[in-house]
Amino acid sequence: MLEQINGPEDIKRIPEQRLPQLAEEIRKFLVEKLSETGGHLASNLGTVELTIALHRVLNLPNDKLIWDVGHQAYTHKILTGRKEEFDRLRMEGGISGFPRRTESACDSFDTGHSSTSISAGLGYVQARDLKSKDYTVVSVIGDGALTGGMAYEALNNASNLKTNFIIVLNDNNMSISPSVGGISSYLAEMRTASAYTGLKTDVTTALEKIPGVGKGMVDAIRKTKSSIKQFVIPGMFFENMGITYLGPVDGHDIKTMTRVFQDARRVEGPVIVHVITQKGRGYLPALRHPSRFHGTSPFEIDTGIPKKHTKPTWTDIFSTVMRKMGDREPDVVAVTAAMKEGVGLKRFANMFPERFFDVGIAEAHAVTFAAGLSLGGLIPVVAIYSTFLQRAFDQIIHDVCMQNLHVVFAVDRAGLVGADGRTHQGVFDLSYLGMMPNMTVMAPKNIWELSDMMKYAVHASGPVAIRYPRGEACDGMKEHRERIEPHKAEVIHRGEKIAILAVGNMVSTAGEAVRDLQRQGINPTLVNMRFVKPFDKELVKELALSHDCLITVEENAISGGFGEQILVYAEEEKLKVEVEIMAVPDQFVSHGSVKHQQEITGLDTQGIVSRILLHERFHPKEKIDAKECTNEEESLSEEKLENSKR
Ligand SMILES: Cc1ncc(C[n+]2csc(CCOP(=O)(O)OP(=O)(O)O)c2C)c(N)n1
Numbered sequence: 001m002l003e004q005i006n007g008p009e010d011i012k013r014i015p016e017q018r019l020p021q022l023a024e025e026i027r028k029f030l031v032e033k034l035s036e037t038g039g040h041l042a043s044n045l046g047t048v049e050l051t052i053a054l055h056r057v058l059n060l061p062n063d064k065l066i067w068d069v070g071h072q073a074y075t076h077k078i079l080t081g082r083k084e085e086f087d088r089l090r091m092e093g094g095i096s097g098f099p100r101r102t103e104s105a106c107d108s109f110d111t112g113h114s115s116t117s118i119s120a121g122l123g124y125v126q127a128r129d130l131k132s133k134d135y136t137v138v139s140v141i142g143d144g145a146l147t148g149g150m151a152y153e154a155l156n157n158a159s160n161l162k163t164n165f166i167i168v169l170n171d172n173n174m175s176i177s178p179s180v181g182g183i184s185s186y187l188a189e190m191r192t193a194s195a196y197t198g199l200k201t202d203v204t205t206a207l208e209k210i211p212g213v214g215k216g217m218v219d220a221i222r223k224t225k226s227s228i229k230q231f232v233i234p235g236m237f238f239e240n241m242g243i244t245y246l247g248p249v250d251g252h253d254i255k256t257m258t259r260v261f262q263d264a265r266r267v268e269g270p271v272i273v274h275v276i277t278q279k280g281r282g283y284l285p286a287l288r289h290p291s292r293f294h295g296t297s298p299f300e301i302d303t304g305i306p307k308k309h310t311k312p313t314w315t316d317i318f319s320t321v322m323r324k325m326g327d328r329e330p331d332v333v334a335v336t337a338a339m340k341e342g343v344g345l346k347r348f349a350n351m352f353p354e355r356f357f358d359v360g361i362a363e364a365h366a367v368t369f370a371a372g373l374s375l376g377g378l379i380p381v382v383a384i385y386s387t388f389l390q391r392a393f394d395q396i397i398h399d400v401c402m403q404n405l406h407v408v409f410a411v412d413r414a415g416l417v418g419a420d421g422r423t424h425q426g427v428f429d430l431s432y433l434g435m436m437p438n439m440t441v442m443a444p445k446n447i448w449e450l451s452d453m454m455k456y457a458v459h460a461s462g463p464v465a466i467r468y469p470r471g472e473a474c475d476g477m478k479e480h481r482e483r484i485e486p487h488k489a490e491v492i493h494r495g496e497k498i499a500i501l502a503v504g505n506m507v508s509t510a511g512e513a514v515r516d517l518q519r520q521g522i523n524p525t526l527v528n529m530r531f532v533k534p535f536d537k538e539l540v541k542e543l544a545l546s547h548d549c550l551i552t553v554e555e556n557a558i559s560g561g562f563g564e565q566i567l568v569y570a571e572e573e574k575l576k577v578e579v580e581i582m583a584v585p586d587q588f589v590s591h592g593s594v595k596h597q598q599e600i601t602g603l604d605t606q607g608i609v610s611r612i613l614l615h616e617r618f619h620p621k622e623k624i625d626a627k628e629c630t631n632e633e634e635s636l637s638e639e640k641l642e643n644s645k646r
C-alpha cells in the first residue's frame with residue numbers, strides 16, 4: 001500500500017479500514033531504512049498513526065502542521081512524497097532528519113531545538129486572522145518538549161485566543177530518558193484518571209451536552225479547586241487557562257484520533273488534544289530500549305545491535321571523569337537538561353543520585369539553578385550540548401558570569417556534529433562564551449587533556465567552560481601532557497615562519513597537516529592553545545616576533561571566535577605579523593558526515609595544508625626555483641575556494 005503514497009493527497013484515498021495495515025508498512029519501512037542510515041527511530045515508530053490521522057484531517061500544504069523538535073516527522077515526510085529519499089536520510093545532499101521549509105511546502109516551520117512549536121503555531125494563527133486567511137494550524141508537541149519553558153510562555157499567550165488553534169500533546173511518557181518533573185506526574189495522573197473513569201474524550205464537553213445539567217455543572221466543576229475534581233477531570237490545568245482539553249486519546253487508534261481532530265477544528269479558541277503513544281512501538285528492541293533507539297546509528301534488525309563498534313567518544317571520557325570525580329569531590333554535583341545519556345551522566349546519576357539533577361528540557365533554568373547551587377557551596381558541572389546552551393546565553397552572562405560564580409560548563413557536541421545538521425551545529429560557543437567577562441574557555445586536544453582540564457576546572461574559581469566535540473575522542477599525542485597552567489598554551493612543535501594556533505580537536509588535524517607540509521619542505525610551528533579565553537598572550541607575542549604568519553584553526557564560526565580574538569590582539573599590540581583565520585564560514589552548515597562538513601569548511605588536514613601552500617613565499621626555495629609548485633587553488637572545490645579566500 002505504501003507504493004500508493006506519493007503526495008499529501010494520497011493518504012485520503014486509502015480506505016479507512018486499511019490504514020492500520022499502512023501503519024505497519026510504514027513501521028517496517030522505517031526500521032529497514034534506519035537500520036542502514038541511522039536516525040531518530042523510537043519517536044517515529046510512535047507517531048505513525050498520529051501522523052496518518054492528522055494528514056487525513058488536514059489539507060497540506062494549505063494547513064500548517066508544526067512538529068516540535070521535528071525528530072518525529074519521518075512519517076510526515078513519507079506521506080508528503082519523500083519516501084524515495086530515505087536512503088540518503090541525514091546525509092550530504094539527502095533529506096534532513098528534521099522538517100525543512102526548503103525541502104517541502106508541507107513543512108511549515110524548521111525545527112530541531114525543543115519547545116518552539118506552540119509559539120510558532122500561535123504566530124501563524126495571529127497572522128492568519130489578521131490577514132483574513134483560512135487555514136488550520138496544528139502544533140504537535142511531546143511530553144518531553146512540554147518540560148521546556150518556552151512552551152508555557154506560548155500557552156500563556158495562547159490562552160485568550162478566540163479563534164481555532166490545535167495543540168496536539170504527543171504523550172509517550174518519555175523524553176529521551178523517562179520524562180521528569182511535575183508535568184510528567186500530572187500527565188501520568190491524567191492517564192490514570194481516564195483509565196479509572198473510562199472517559200476518553202473531553203469530560204466538560206460531554207457534560208455540557210446533558211440537558212438541564214450540563215452547563216451549570218460544568219461551571220461549578222470549573223470553579224472548584226479541590227484535588228478530587230482535578231482527578232475526575234483530566235486536563236483541568238489547561239481548561240483553567242482557557243484552553244479546551246480533549247483526551248486522553250489512544251494515539252494508535254487512527255479512527256478515534258481522526259474524529260477527535262475533526263472535533264478539535266470546530267473549537268473556537270485554543271484546544272489541546274492529549275494523545276497517548278508508545279515510543280518504539282512495533283519494534284521490540286526500540287520498545288524495550290526507547291532511549292537507546294531515540295537516536296540510533298545503523299543497527300542489525302534482528303538484534304538491534306549497532307553495526308559498527310566505535311572507539312570511546314569524548315562523551316565517554318567525560319563520563320568516566322565525572323564518575324571518578326564523584327568519588328573524590330563530594331561537593332561536585334551534575335546538572336543536565338534532559339540529556340542524561342547524551343552528555344554521559346548516566347553512570348554518575350546511578351552512583352550519586354542525590355547529586356544528580358535532570359531539570360528537563362530547560363537549559364536556561366539549568367544555568368540559573370547551577371548559579372544557586374554554586375552560591376550554596378556546591379560545585380555544579382552543567383553538561384549541555386553546545387547548540388542547546390545557546391538557549392541560556394543570558395543566564396550565563398547575568399546569573400553566572402556577572403556574579404563570577406564557580407560553575408563548570410561541560411560543553412559537549414562543540415564543533416561540527418554531522419547528521420543532525422544546521423540546527424545542531426555546535427559552532428557558536430567560542431563566540432558566545434568568549435565574549436563574556438570572567439569566563440574561562442578551554443578546549444582539550446585529546447582524552448588525557450579533557451580529564452586534566454576537568455580537574456583543573458573543578459578546582460578553579462569563577463565560570464569555566466570546557467568544549468569538546470561529538471564522536472570518537474583523540475587518543476593520540478599522549479607524549480604531550482604538560483601540566484595545565486592557568487591560561488598557558490602548549491607548544492607541540494617548534495618550526496619556522498608560520499605558526500599554527502590550533503584549538504581543541506583541531507590540534508590533531510593540524511598535527512597531520514604539519515607532517516604533510518614537512519614532507520614538502522615547509523616546517524610550521526604547532527601550538528595547542530588549550531585556553532581560548534583568556535589565551536596565552538605572552539606566547540602569541542613571542543610567536544609574532546619569531547614568525548611571519550599566525551594561522552588560527554578552530555571548529556567555530558569565524559565571527560567572534562578565537563581567530564578574531566587573536567586578530568584584535570595583534571592589532572591592539574601592533575604586532576608585525578600576518579594573522580589568518582581558519583574557521584567555519586558565516587553560513588549554516590547542512591547535514592552530512594562530520595568529515596564532509598570539515599572538508600567543505602576547509603577544516604580538515606588537506607584544507608590546512610592547501611591554505612598554507614597558497615603562500616608561495618613559504619615554499620622551500622628550491623621548489624619555487626624549479627617551479628614545481630602545483631597550483632593548489634585550481635584543484636580546490638568551489639566551496640573550499642570560497643573558504644580559503646576569506
Ligand atoms: C533545546 C533542546 N534541548 C534538548 C534537545 C534534545 N532533545 C531532542 S528530543 C528530546 C526529547 C523530547 O521528548 P518529547 O518531546 O517527549 O519527544 P519524544 O522523543 O518522546 O517523541 C530532547 C531532550 C533539543 N532538541 N532541544
Ligand SMILES: CC(=O)[C@@H](O)[C@H](O)COP(=O)(O)O
Nearest residue numbers: 069071112295342413420470
Ligand atoms: C533530536 C535531538 O535534538 C537529539 O536527539 C539529538 O539528535 C541528539 O544528538 P546526538 O546524536 O549527538 O546525541
Ligand SMILES: [Mg+2]
Nearest residue numbers: 142143144174
Ligand atoms: Mg515524549
